[in-house]
Amino acid sequence: MKIGVIGGGAWGTALAQVAAAGGDRVRLWAREPEVVDAINATQRNPLFLPDVALSPEIRATTEIGALGECDAILVVTPAQHLRGICAQLPRHDTPLILCAKGIEAGTRKLMSETARDTCPHAPIAVLSGPTFAHEVAAGLPTAITLACEDEALGQSLARRLARPSFRPYASTDVIGAEIGGAVKNVLAIACGVVEGAGLGQNARASLISRGFAEMTRFGLARGARAETLAGLSGLGDLVLTCSSTSSRNFSLGKGLGQGRAAADLMADRRTVAEGAFTAPVLIEAAREAGVDMPIAEAVDALLAGRADVRAVIEGMLGRPLKREH
Numbered sequence: 001m002k003i004g005v006i007g008g009g010a011w012g013t014a015l016a017q018v019a020a021a022g023g024d025r026v027r028l029w030a031r032e033p034e035v036v037d038a039i040n041a042t043q044r045n046p047l048f049l050p051d052v053a054l055s056p057e058i059r060a061t062t063e064i065g066a067l068g069e070c071d072a073i074l075v076v077t078p079a080q081h082l083r084g085i086c087a088q089l090p091r092h093d094t095p096l097i098l099c100a101k102g103i104e105a106g107t108r109k110l111m112s113e114t115a116r117d118t119c120p121h122a123p124i125a126v127l128s129g130p131t132f133a134h135e136v137a138a139g140l141p142t143a144i145t146l147a148c149e150d151e152a153l154g155q156s157l158a159r160r161l162a163r164p165s166f167r168p169y170a171s172t173d174v175i176g177a178e179i180g181g182a183v184k185n186v187l188a189i190a191c192g193v194v195e196g197a198g199l200g201q202n203a204r205a206s207l208i209s210r211g212f213a214e215m216t217r218f219g220l221a222r223g224a225r226a227e228t229l230a231g232l233s234g235l236g237d238l239v240l241t242c243s244s245t246s247s248r249n250f251s252l253g254k255g256l257g258q259g260r261a262a263a264d265l266m267a268d269r270r271t272v273a274e275g276a277f278t279a280p281v282l283i284e285a286a287r288e289a290g291v292d293m294p295i296a297e298a299v300d301a302l303l304a305g306r307a308d309v310r311a312v313i314e315g316m317l318g319r320p321l322k323r324e325h
């Protein structure tokens with residue numbers, strides 16, 4: 001049994017470690033030759049997950065064709081690169097487990113829709129939930145949604161990835177699992193702003209709750225199930241990333257809340273804060289669906305430099321009063 005992982009960032013590396021811990025031989029494709037060399041020579045990924053000793057069962061490569069013999073592939077490149085990566089896959093019928101959290105700019109497509117465009121014959125699953133890579137790689141416990149329309153395949157993939165401290169819960173709601181992961185990144189930026197601007201814990205809890213209302217409205221409009229949005233890949237991940245500077249999205253928001261410019265915060269960063277790329281396409285998709293998402297709109301305005309922190313906060317608090325539901 002050989003499992004493939006595409007993407008040698010923090011999450012791809014952590015998932016390779018999970019797969020190897022279950023006895024799978026793992027073939028990890030990374031874009032950076034220095035990551036490949038370091039993993040093969042030292043069992044470390046100094047660029048993206050420096051503190052973890054990796055299993056020798058993980059063999060890294062820069063040749064995507066080397067994943068042709070894998071019987072399942074975890075695709076863990078950032079959302080905006082998924083289409084390009086899928087087009088390079090050596091086989092187009094291997095089950096793909098999509099792990100990026102975002103919406104494709106331009107097309108407004110979810111990851112499963114993008115993957116189906118390029119690999120129409122590949123069975124698709126989505127893996128998403130509250131999972132900071134460094135904690136998972138260290139073997140700390142978590143639970144995660146594994147969504148697949150083919151229920152039998154989903155359950156088999158969940159069993160294959162399950163470890164004593166890594167519990168996939170099977171679901172057939174692929175769209176719901178994707179929307180939770182994509183939207184929570186934008187909301188985590190907003191919670192970071194609350195922290196950076198010193199607005200207090202009450203404001204953060206209020207924002208998580210009203211953000212969840214936005215996620216639910218948008219998700220239902222796109223065909224997600226409410227219980228998926230309230231589960232691990234939605235509310236679970238939202239609570240995680242809205243609570244900790246371990247989240248790249250939360251940290252980006254914190255910088256914005258302290259008055260720093262988005263361009264400065266994004267310049268030269270090697271790691272990805274997906275919410276910054278998702279925010280503009282999310283609000284386009286929300287407007288298209290007729291869904292009101294004021295928090296996502298505010299994040300987008302801040303990121304684009306159309307408003308400063310003070311104006312955004314005043315705008316949010318000055319909205320007309322309304323019913324909660």
Ligand SMILES: NC(=O)c1ccc[n+]([C@@H]2O[C@H](COP(=O)([O-])OP(=O)(O)OC[C@H]3O[C@@H](n4cnc5c(N)ncnc54)[C@H](O)[C@@H]3O)[C@@H](O)[C@H]2O)c1
Nearest residue numbers: 008009010011012031048078081100101132133271272274
């Ligand atoms: N890090 C986590 O804790 C975590 C957990 C769950 C999900 N995710 C999601 O996984 C995805 C990958 O995040 P990560 O944390 O592994 O990345 P990372 O921030 O650790 O590293 C950046 C990654 O982007 C890749 N990259 C940069 N430019 C690229 C290009 N042009 N083409 C292809 N790849 C390119 C790099 O090779 C590297 O793998 C994101 O969608 C993220 O939201 C991350």
Ligand SMILES: O=P(O)(O)OC[C@H](O)CO
Nearest residue numbers: 129130131132247248249
């Ligand atoms: O660091 P973030 O904000 O990309 O969050 C990482 C994961 O998505 C948490 O589940």
